[in-house]
Amino acid sequence: MQLTNRSKQVSNKQMTFAERIYLPAIATGLGITIKHFFQKKVTIQYPEVKQFLGPVFRGRHVLKRDEQGRERCTACGLCAVACPAEAISMVAAEREKGEEKLYREEKYAAVYEINMLRCIFCGLCEEACPKQAIYLRHDEFVPVFTERDQVVWGKDLLAENMNNRYLRKAWTKEEAHEQDLKGVEAEPRTQL
Ligand code: SF4
Ligand code: SF4
Numbered sequence: 001m002q003l004t005n006r007s008k009q010v011s012n013k014q015m016t017f018a019e020r021i022y023l024p025a026i027a028t029g030l031g032i033t034i035k036h037f038f039q040k041k042v043t044i045q046y047p048e049v050k051q052f053l054g055p056v057f058r059g060r061h062v063l064k065r066d067e068q069g070r071e072r073c074t075a076c077g078l079c080a081v082a083c084p085a086e087a088i089s090m091v092a093a094e095r096e097k098g099e100e101k102l103y104r105e106e107k108y109a110a111v112y113e114i115n116m117l118r119c120i121f122c123g124l125c126e127e128a129c130p131k132q133a134i135y136l137r138h139d140e141f142v143p144v145f146t147e148r149d150q151v152v153w154g155k156d157l158l159a160e161n162m163n164n165r166y167l168r169k170a171w172t173k174e175e176a177h178e179q180d181l182k183g184v185e186a187e188p189r190t191q192l
Contacts, residue, residue, distance in 0.1 A: 050139060050140075052139070053138065053139065055138055056138075057138050057139075058121045058122075058123045058126075058136040058138075059121070059136055059137040059139065059140045059141050059142065060136065060137050060140050060141060060142045060143075061114055061119075061125070061134055061135070061136055061137075061153070061158055062134070062135055062136075062137055062158060062159075062160050063109075063112060063133055063134055063155065063158045063159045063160060064132060064133055064134070064135060064160050065159070065160045066104050068101070068104075069101070070100075070101060070102060070103055070104040071102065071103050071104060071108055071109075071133070071159065072104055072131045072132060072133035073108060073109045073112060073129075073131060073133035073134065074104070074105035074106075074107050074109075074131055074133070075090050075091075075092035075093070075107050075108055075109040075110075075112075076107075076130065076131075077090065077092075078128045078129060078130060079124075079125035079126075079128050079129050079134055080125075081128070082124045082125055082127070082128035083119075083125055084120070084122060084124065085115075085118040085119055085120050085122075086118065087114050087115045087116075087118035087119045088112075088113070088114050088115075088125060089111075089112075089113050090109045090112045090113065091109065091110050091111040092107050092108070092109060092110065093107070093108060093109075093110035094106065094107060095107065095108055104131075105131075109155070111154065111155070112154065112155050112158060112159075113152050113153065113154050114152070114158065115151060115152050115153075116142055116145070116151050116152070116153055117151045119142075121136065123136050134158075
């Protein structure tokens with residue numbers, strides 16, 4: 001029984017001389033390569049050039065700050081409850097006197113972590129958040145990681161911060177390398 005009309009009968013006929021020396025096939029292949037050489041390129045020079053992925057694309061997470069630069073997250077835990085992959089964990093802390101400029105609410109996330117290996121980028125954390133604190137960027141992927149200790153992202157990588165290497169637009173290769181050498185540790189009370 002024929003399932004599709006695209007099946008082909010296999011032929012065992014002897015190859016001709018031209019087929020045996022492969023030169024016509026190589027010339028045909030080269031012709032295709034040369035033709036594509038002059039056509040418009042479909043590849044882009046990522047990460048220097050970024051492609052618009054669409055307004056519904058869900059990329060890397062960001063913990064937002066308010067217009068005064070204070071962290072919006074109040075460590076309510078709703079995002080962690082909504083997360084189907086159980087990728088989010090946090091430790092709440094009470095805001096102390098003098099920290100009003102750092103944290104908008106009286107409670108904040110002293111530790112906020114997302115396990116990027118677990119995350120399936122469903123965006124449910126963003127929808128569950130009552131403070132518009134966490135959202136998934138439309139224009140950036142999660143960068144590739146090669147070590148297991150790079151998998152869990154803390155506030156140092158998530159919080160909107162000009163010193164955050166992944167949120168700064170114009171970070172040179174040398175600067176990024178310098179940050180790698182220093183190591184990046186979460187210091188939630190001194191991030192601003
Ligand atoms: S995007 Fe989905 S899987 Fe990833 S942390 Fe948010 S809720 Fe969890
Ligand atoms: S990100 Fe939003 S939902 Fe998650 S703990 Fe913070 S305030 Fe709550």
